[in-house]
Amino acid sequence: MKLSYPIFATILGAMLFLASACSSSSETDFSVEYEKFTLDNGLEVIFHKDDSDPVTAVALTFHVGSARELPGRTGFAHLFEHLLFLESENLGRGGLDQMSARIGGSGANGSTSRDRTNYFQTVPNDALEKMIWAEADKMGYFINTVNEMVLEKEKQVVKNEKRQGVDNAPYGHTGYVIGKNLYPEEHPYNWQVIGSLNDLQAATLDDVVNFYNTWYVPNNATLVIAGDFDSEQAREWVQKYFDEIPAGEEIEPLEKQPAVLDETKRVYHEDNYSRLPELRLTWPGVENYSDDSYALQILTQLLSDGRTAPLYEVLVEEKELTSGANMYSSNSELAGEITVQVRGYSGVNLNDALAGVEEAFARYEENGFTEQDLQRAKAGIExxxxxxxxxxxxxxxxLAQYNIFAGDPGYINQDIQKTLDVTLEDVDRVYQQYIKDKHYVATSFVPRGQTDLxxxxxxxxDIETEEIVQGAEGENFVLPEDTEYERTPSSFDRSEEPPYGPEPEITVPQVWTSELSNGMNVYGIENSELPLVQFNIRIDGGLMVEDPEKVxxxxxxADVMTRGTANKTPAELEEAIDLLGASINVSSGRQSFTISGNALARNYDETLDLVEEILLEPRWDEREFDLAKQSVLSRIAQQQSNPNSIATNEFNKLLYGEGHILSFSSLGTEESVESITLDDLKAYYxxxxxxxxxxxxIAGSIDQGTATTSLSDLESQWEAKPVEIPDFDTPEPPEQSQVYFYDVPNASQSVLRIGYLAMPETDENYYPATVMNYILGGGGFASRLTQELREGKGYTYGIGSGFSGSNLPGPFSVGSGVRSNITFEALELIRDIMADYPDTFTEQDLDNTQSFLLKSNARAFETLGAKLGILQTMSANGWSADYINDQQDVVREMSREEISELARKYANPDRMYYVIVGDARTQLDRLRDLGYGDAVLLND
Known part of the structure; x- marks a missing residue:
C-alpha cells in the first residue's frame, strides 16, 4: 500500500428497507442507481451520483495483484502501485501527489491485494477533470518515465514497507508462514502481496516494463466516478482522455483454485517482537461470492463474537487463556481461508489453547445456535x-469490487440478500463441510526462547531474516533531478493541466446547542442523508485525574462498564445491543472518559436507554473485573515489544518528565494495574x-427537539457533583537537543520520534503553526520530509510531522520508521530540512498551502464522524461553530514571512528530543555525529 489507508468493506445502495430483526428471514426492497459503459479499448466505466456533498471520488482499479505474478518475481503488482505515483509524461515528477497538494484532495493513494490494484482519491468536484486527466496519464503515458534509477529508489521504499509491516512487527511473518503451508508452491496465493526482499531486489527494468504492458491496460481496468458531478460532461472527459489509449492483449481469467490439505501441518516461529504466544488455525475456505461464503461469515462470527460464543465461553471465561478469540472467513478471487486466532496470556501453552478451541467446537456441535443468535448477527449487518x-x-x-469479481456492479442486490437469507441449517452445513474433522495449518508464534509453548x-x-549491514543498500542514493525519455504520441496536447470547474459551494453544517439542568452541554448536527445516528458523552478526566500510583x-x-449492568448480565447486555444492530463503546484517554454509540435512527431511543443503564447502573462484578485486568496486562505486554509503542511511550516520558501523570500510557503499567482494585474503580466513578x-x-438523522427530549431521563437521573480537574505545569522545551536510544537488538528498522512539548490548540499561534507545517511534514506526499526522505532517498515508507495539542499543551513531533543502516543519515536529513525550512519556504509553497487548506474543506464534513469531530472541537475548546470560518481567514491572510517566523519558533531542530528505537549494536555510536552529544541509552 502506498500509505496506510483504511479500506472499509462498504456496501453501496440508494434505498434499503429491512424487515424486523425478529423475523426469521429479512427481505430487502433495494435498488442501486448507477450507470455503466465501456470504451472501445475495453475500459469499463461506472458512474454513481451522490450530490450530498460537493465532492467526487475517482477510483481506478486494475484486475491484477500478486496472483498474476510468478515465483521468483513476486511483489511486482505492489511495486507498480508505488511506481505509478512517481511520474508520468504530462503530470511530471510527483504526479498526482503534487497536484493533490493544490486541489484539496484527500491525497492520492492506492492499495494492492492478491487480485487487484487500485488508485483512488476524493477531491472537490471542481477538480474532476484534473483527476480524469491524471488517471489517464498514469494508464497510457507512464512507462517511458521509468528508468533504472527510478526503479532502484522505489525498491528501497517498498522494502522499507516490508520491514515496517512484516519484519519489524510482532507476528508479522504469520501470513507468510500460512501461505507457504496452505498453498502449493505453484499456487498464486503461496506468496505474499508485498513479495520478498530478494525478489524485489532482483527485478529488472525489462521485467517491470513487461509486467506493465501486460496488465496495466484499459481492457483490464475499471474506472469508477462517484459523487457530485455532471454525468454527460464526465463522460465527455473520460472519452477525451482515455479513448486513444490502446487495448492490451486479451486477458484470460484464472480458474478457481481452492486450497487442498492432505494433512494437518503444525509450524512454529520464535518471534523477535512478540511477548505473548499466538496460535492460528487456518482451514481452506471459499472464494469471493461463493454461495457458502455468506454462511461461513455468520458461522465464524457466531463462534467467536460475544459472551455467549463458544470460543469466548471456553477460552476466556472458563479456561482464562486469553482475553479474546477471533474467528473469520476471508475470501479472495481464487480461494479463501477460515481462521481462528488466539493470542494467549503470557506463558500460556498453545496446546491448551488448541484443546480449548476443540472444546468450543464440541460445545457448538452439542448446543447449536438459536434463531435469536442468527438475528443478532443480521442486525449488525444492517x-x-x-x-x-x-x-x-x-x-x-x-462498485469496482462487484464489477471486477462478480462481473456486475448490480450484484450488490443479490449480495445483501444472500447474507440475509442464511439459515441455521446453512450455518451448520458449512461447519460440517469446511471445519469439522478437516485438516488445517496451525502456526505457533512465541516469544524468543519460549519454544516450550x-x-x-x-x-x-523457514523464515529468512535480514542481516543489518552498513552500506549494503547505498546510504547516499540520490535520484537525478531530471530524466530523459521518449514521449508517447497523442492526438492533442496532454501537457496542459485542465482548468478547474465551477467552484464548489461549501456549506458549514448548522450546529445547535443546549444545556441540561444537570450541567451537561449538548451539541448537535442534523443530517438526514442516511438513517443513522452517532453520538457520544465525553466526560473530562481520564488519565489526567488519576493517581500516579494507580495509573x-x-x-x-471503561472496560468493566461494558461488562453488564446492575440489571443485566454481561451476556444480556451484549445481546440487547446486538439485537438493535447498534454499537456502544466506553473508552478512556489522556483527558476524557467517553461513552459512544452508533445506531439506526429507528433504534436510537432504545440504544440511548442502554447507554443510560451502562452509565448510571454499573454492575461491579469481581469476576469481570479480574478478566478485564488480565486483558489490560496482555495489552501492556504487547506494547513492550512493539517498536512504535516503545517510541511513543519513551517520547512522552521525555516530554513531561518522569512521574508526571501525562508521561504514562493510559493503559497504565504492569505494576500499577496489578495494584488496582475494584474499589479503586468505584472511587473514580x-x-x-x-x-x-x-x-x-450527536449527529445524524435526528432533529434538535427529538434529541433534547431523548435526554430527559439522563437529565433527571444523573446528578451533578463538583469535579476538580487539576492544573498542570508545562515543561519547557529542552535548551538544546539531546538524542535518546532504546535498544531492540537486530531491529531491521529504526523508529524515530523527534519533537518537544509545544502549545495547546487554544493558543492563538496553534492553527497558524499547523498551516506552517503543511509543506514541512503535514501535507503527506506534498511535504518536504516525504519528498526528500522517501521519494528522494528511499529511506522510509512514510514520515510526517504535526502539532497535537488539545486545551492542554501538546507536542510538535516528527515520526517515521527508517531502515536501520541509514538511521544517522535519516536523522541528519530531517534536522537539516527543519533548519533550512524558514529560509527556503517559497511563494509557490504558500500558494499550494492556501489552495489545499481552503479547497479541502469541501471534504471536511462528509461523514457523521467528521461532523462529530466538529462538535467535539467546539466543546473541548469552548469555541463556536464560526471557528471553521475563522481558520479559513487565517489561511487566506497568511504570508510567507509569517510562515518563516513560525517555523523558526516552533520547528527549531536544535531544541528537541530525538528518540530512536532500533539496533544499538550497529547504530548507537554513529549518532554522536549529529552534533548533540553522545546518545543516552534508555534501556540496558
Whole structure:
C-alpha cells in the first residue's frame, strides 16, 4: 500500500428497507442507481451520483495483484502501485501527489491485494477533470518515465514497507508462514502481496516494463466516478482522455483454485517482537461470492463474537487463556481461508489453547445456535450496511469490487440478500463441510526462547531474516533531478493541466446547542442523508485525574462498564445491543472518559436507554473485573515489544518528565494495574463521572427537539457533583537537543520520534503553526520530509510531522520508521530540512498551502464522524461553530514571512528530543555525529 489507508468493506445502495430483526428471514426492497459503459479499448466505466456533498471520488482499479505474478518475481503488482505515483509524461515528477497538494484532495493513494490494484482519491468536484486527466496519464503515458534509477529508489521504499509491516512487527511473518503451508508452491496465493526482499531486489527494468504492458491496460481496468458531478460532461472527459489509449492483449481469467490439505501441518516461529504466544488455525475456505461464503461469515462470527460464543465461553471465561478469540472467513478471487486466532496470556501453552478451541467446537456441535443468535448477527449487518454509505469513496470501492469479481456492479442486490437469507441449517452445513474433522495449518508464534509453548509436533518455519549491514543498500542514493525519455504520441496536447470547474459551494453544517439542568452541554448536527445516528458523552478526566500510583484506573473502569449492568448480565447486555444492530463503546484517554454509540435512527431511543443503564447502573462484578485486568496486562505486554509503542511511550516520558501523570500510557503499567482494585474503580466513578464536566455530541438523522427530549431521563437521573480537574505545569522545551536510544537488538528498522512539548490548540499561534507545517511534514506526499526522505532517498515508507495539542499543551513531533543502516543519515536529513525550512519556504509553497487548506474543506464534513469531530472541537475548546470560518481567514491572510517566523519558533531542530528505537549494536555510536552529544541509552 502506498500509505496506510483504511479500506472499509462498504456496501453501496440508494434505498434499503429491512424487515424486523425478529423475523426469521429479512427481505430487502433495494435498488442501486448507477450507470455503466465501456470504451472501445475495453475500459469499463461506472458512474454513481451522490450530490450530498460537493465532492467526487475517482477510483481506478486494475484486475491484477500478486496472483498474476510468478515465483521468483513476486511483489511486482505492489511495486507498480508505488511506481505509478512517481511520474508520468504530462503530470511530471510527483504526479498526482503534487497536484493533490493544490486541489484539496484527500491525497492520492492506492492499495494492492492478491487480485487487484487500485488508485483512488476524493477531491472537490471542481477538480474532476484534473483527476480524469491524471488517471489517464498514469494508464497510457507512464512507462517511458521509468528508468533504472527510478526503479532502484522505489525498491528501497517498498522494502522499507516490508520491514515496517512484516519484519519489524510482532507476528508479522504469520501470513507468510500460512501461505507457504496452505498453498502449493505453484499456487498464486503461496506468496505474499508485498513479495520478498530478494525478489524485489532482483527485478529488472525489462521485467517491470513487461509486467506493465501486460496488465496495466484499459481492457483490464475499471474506472469508477462517484459523487457530485455532471454525468454527460464526465463522460465527455473520460472519452477525451482515455479513448486513444490502446487495448492490451486479451486477458484470460484464472480458474478457481481452492486450497487442498492432505494433512494437518503444525509450524512454529520464535518471534523477535512478540511477548505473548499466538496460535492460528487456518482451514481452506471459499472464494469471493461463493454461495457458502455468506454462511461461513455468520458461522465464524457466531463462534467467536460475544459472551455467549463458544470460543469466548471456553477460552476466556472458563479456561482464562486469553482475553479474546477471533474467528473469520476471508475470501479472495481464487480461494479463501477460515481462521481462528488466539493470542494467549503470557506463558500460556498453545496446546491448551488448541484443546480449548476443540472444546468450543464440541460445545457448538452439542448446543447449536438459536434463531435469536442468527438475528443478532443480521442486525449488525444492517447497521454496517448503512455505515458503508457515508463516503463516496467507499461507494466507488464497492462498485469496482462487484464489477471486477462478480462481473456486475448490480450484484450488490443479490449480495445483501444472500447474507440475509442464511439459515441455521446453512450455518451448520458449512461447519460440517469446511471445519469439522478437516485438516488445517496451525502456526505457533512465541516469544524468543519460549519454544516450550508451541504445539506438540510442530516444525520450525523457514523464515529468512535480514542481516543489518552498513552500506549494503547505498546510504547516499540520490535520484537525478531530471530524466530523459521518449514521449508517447497523442492526438492533442496532454501537457496542459485542465482548468478547474465551477467552484464548489461549501456549506458549514448548522450546529445547535443546549444545556441540561444537570450541567451537561449538548451539541448537535442534523443530517438526514442516511438513517443513522452517532453520538457520544465525553466526560473530562481520564488519565489526567488519576493517581500516579494507580495509573490505568479509568481505562479499567471503561472496560468493566461494558461488562453488564446492575440489571443485566454481561451476556444480556451484549445481546440487547446486538439485537438493535447498534454499537456502544466506553473508552478512556489522556483527558476524557467517553461513552459512544452508533445506531439506526429507528433504534436510537432504545440504544440511548442502554447507554443510560451502562452509565448510571454499573454492575461491579469481581469476576469481570479480574478478566478485564488480565486483558489490560496482555495489552501492556504487547506494547513492550512493539517498536512504535516503545517510541511513543519513551517520547512522552521525555516530554513531561518522569512521574508526571501525562508521561504514562493510559493503559497504565504492569505494576500499577496489578495494584488496582475494584474499589479503586468505584472511587473514580463516584468522584469523576459527573454531568458537570460532560458534553453530549450527536449527529445524524435526528432533529434538535427529538434529541433534547431523548435526554430527559439522563437529565433527571444523573446528578451533578463538583469535579476538580487539576492544573498542570508545562515543561519547557529542552535548551538544546539531546538524542535518546532504546535498544531492540537486530531491529531491521529504526523508529524515530523527534519533537518537544509545544502549545495547546487554544493558543492563538496553534492553527497558524499547523498551516506552517503543511509543506514541512503535514501535507503527506506534498511535504518536504516525504519528498526528500522517501521519494528522494528511499529511506522510509512514510514520515510526517504535526502539532497535537488539545486545551492542554501538546507536542510538535516528527515520526517515521527508517531502515536501520541509514538511521544517522535519516536523522541528519530531517534536522537539516527543519533548519533550512524558514529560509527556503517559497511563494509557490504558500500558494499550494492556501489552495489545499481552503479547497479541502469541501471534504471536511462528509461523514457523521467528521461532523462529530466538529462538535467535539467546539466543546473541548469552548469555541463556536464560526471557528471553521475563522481558520479559513487565517489561511487566506497568511504570508510567507509569517510562515518563516513560525517555523523558526516552533520547528527549531536544535531544541528537541530525538528518540530512536532500533539496533544499538550497529547504530548507537554513529549518532554522536549529529552534533548533540553522545546518545543516552534508555534501556540496558
Amino acid at each position: 447497521t454496517r450496511f448503512y455505515s458503508g454509505l457515508s463516503s463516496v469513496l467507499g461507494k466507488a470501492f464497492q 508451541v504445539l506438540d509436533e510442530s516444525v520450525e518455519a 490505568g484506573v479509568s481505562n479499567l473502569l 463516584e468522584t469523576n463521572i459527573s454531568p458537570s464536566v460532560a458534553n453530549f455530541h
